Amino acid sequence: MRVGDVLRMNRRPVDIQPESEYRAFGMRSFGRGTIRYVPTIGSGLTKLPHFKFNSNALVLSNIKAWEGAVGVTDEEDAKCVASSRFLFYEPRGEEVDVRYMRYFFLTRRGLGEIGKASRGSADRNRTLSIRAFEQIKISLPHPVEQRRIADKLDLLLTEQAKAMVQSPSVRDTQQLMTSGLDKVLGRWAQGFVRVDNVCRMVSDTVHPGADRGEATEFVGLEHIAPHFGERIGSRPLGEEKGRKFRFAPGDILYGYLRPYLNKVWLADQHGLCSVEQYVLRPTGGMPAELIAAGLRSKRTLDEVLGATHNLQLPRLRSGLLLAMEIPFIPPANQAQALADLEEFDKKVRELARTQQHRDEVLAALRPAILDAAFSGRL
Template sequence: MNIEWVRVGDVLELQRTPIEVALTESYKRIGIYSWGRGILHRPEVAGTEMGSLRYFTFPVGSLMLSNIQAWEAAVAVTSEAEANYVASNRFLPYVPTTDRVDVRYLAHYFVSDRGLEQLRYASPGTQVRNRTLGKKLFENLTIPLPPIDEQRRIAAHLDWVQSISRSMESHAGKFPMTVLPRASAAAIIAAELPMTTVGELASVAPETVHPGDPLQGAAEFVGLEHVHSHSGIRHGSRAIGEESGRKFLFRPGQLTYGYLRPYLNKVWVADRIGLCSVEQFVLDPVDGVDPDLLGHLLRSAHVLDQSVAATNQLHLPRLSLKTLLAMQVPDVRRAPRSLVGRLDALRDRFVRAHELSNEMTALKKGLLPAARNEIFTAMR
């Protein structure tokens, strides 16, 4: 590809027309989102609210830069949607002085790593409020300019990548983990079980371990920070060392229930001997109650909604053991054996959907920058 390196001021010029703000008129003003996210349309305001800044009209199809935020890629191309808007003197609209330039190409370039590095060079200053884009410094930058047809092809390709990225964003998070408790409750309700209380399904099992006491086989600490909200999946632990303060001992088949900030919904079915914090109840399922099924029930909306209702007026929400054990819930002792399998599968689907959503979010964030950088860093 034949790349010509040109000075910005040789192919672009600042073009704007000052206006006299009339106090009896109203005006629509633009802003620019950082990181190449487009034009911001501000609400219409009366002339009396326009402040002391100077205002200008500007051409459609201009390369618009924020002179106070260019260093964080506040760059966009104006369109017909901005035809009736005005911009303050903090915004610099540049238009081509030659038919060799496509402003959409330049907008993508200045948001790439290479272009942004140049904008930061042209925005000297050591503090955010002082990092103002210098007009002369900007116009003296040297930028790569392929043939105009190639610029248009690059701009069209990057516009397409941007549309794909935004489409991915609109589809992300369709299965948030916060929906899982209600989905679990619906599956339990479908089993048409009679009602009972949590206290009929589990008892508290307080085995307290003080510093220096025998650990009774415990080698790990599993606190609230190690349990995922809503899914009850453990994501790590801490080796027991020089413990300070008392802890509770848990055993396989028992459950830890986080009563501090119960809206976080951290309930874990233990598969090992260990210690937990005193901000977790240790519960022992009664005979005939499957620990995993009890875990699903305690994480479901049946318990979560009652926990939130009982603590939402507290500055530091803490659920009392008495309140928890008195809660009305379906009697899972009467549940068919297949229910726990259905709830396991439901949880696993939500967890996988959540993981895919996170992967999509990461991909979305990196897709457009990677595409821009691949193109512009290859230009020599």
């Protein structure tokens, strides 16, 4: 059946009054449902025409339908006003369940059909053609079977969404990493020491075309994982623009731009980094691993946040960083502290990998369930 044979568009123009209060309607991509924004006066809405609509309507964003901005409205949605960016369709008769239609258009095949009906080359300019959408053909089983499939998908995808929300997140692991460092270091620490008492700042500047020494790679902020002290990439040297800092194995790179990201890395190679990173070179008072861990710990991060929270583009001044205090591990305790730190890092990183794998599996369940439903396997 053609979409236009079983669904008809139904939305009613609204004369927006500048001083009256309205609640705007929106949608999330990837089938994640509708949005009801906080009430605002009419002058705060977009200048596009606005419409009222009914509940239990198939709704598509005409600019994001190709990436799954497809849903079904409920009674609370129907209290909102929607801009002309949203298309609302209702059944022409009893032979179609709009939930079934929604789920079909969230399958890989359905999204492919919407993609073909969305004109434009750039993602932000891909607008769904009403005429092309209504020409899409879909196989419709008996209404009883449509409802059975839709009911089953409601149940399964609700459980899948709950699992995604309730499972520990990457942020949880990051918090565990930073707070755990305080405990590991605190077990062996004897007081605190200023950063500038255990390392010095190095500004070994390299300009474009100058001798790079032993450096072969560039490691910027984008190549450091937040909170984990881990390098996740690099790029070969050769196309540098602007000055860079040279670093050596054993140096600690500290990202001072947006320091809340807590990007700290203990270098194991020669390289160049951006000038948005401080290069700290340990002076022998403590092993570099313990210094880097102290800089990544929650105590230090909280102090950094307190010093930069009111800045529009947070930057941590070098003087503030060097004056901060980290746990001091005396020589007699350093070997055991290093062993505990290595074991802790290993466990948390293994947990992070497990969580990432679980998230990937849970995310893959949704398209697998939808494809099963529309291929007769559900």
